[in-house]
Amino acid sequence: MKFSKNSKCPCGSGKKYKECCYKWHKISKAPNALLLMKSRYSAYALGNADYIIKTTHPDSPHYEKDIKAWKNSIKNFSESEFKKLEIVEYKNEKKRAFVKFKAYIDDFVMEEESLFVKEDKWYYIKGV
Ligand SMILES: [Zn+2]
Secondary structure (H helix, E strand, O other), X not given: OOOOOOOEOOOOOOOEXXXXXXXXXXXXXXXXXXXXXXXXXXXXHHOOHHHHHHOEOOOXXXXXXXXXXXXXXHHHHHOOOEEEEEEEEEEEOOOEEEEEEEEEEOOEEEEEEEEEEEOOOEEEEEEO
């Protein structure tokens, strides 16, 4: 079945995509780090490279200068099966936040505590 805006959101909220991460994907930002984390997972699952790029801080070690190559590697990664996202912990401060998560992708579990900062909007920095 083809994915549509009425499909269940990949982030696992149980909501339809159009009522969930789509809201952040279309404006390229999320209101807090937790929703940014979830919507970035959904963006990876859906191959939405632009969202990943626009929500990665330009000073992040993961920010790639070669946007075209970066887009390709995001698209390649999106071919994986994004099975489940589990939020383990969320620590929110005024200008930064930490989200510890487990992402079940293909046959592995990716665990990270991600650092996010708030400037004009929330950005992903890196795993800590
Ligand atoms: Zn979602």
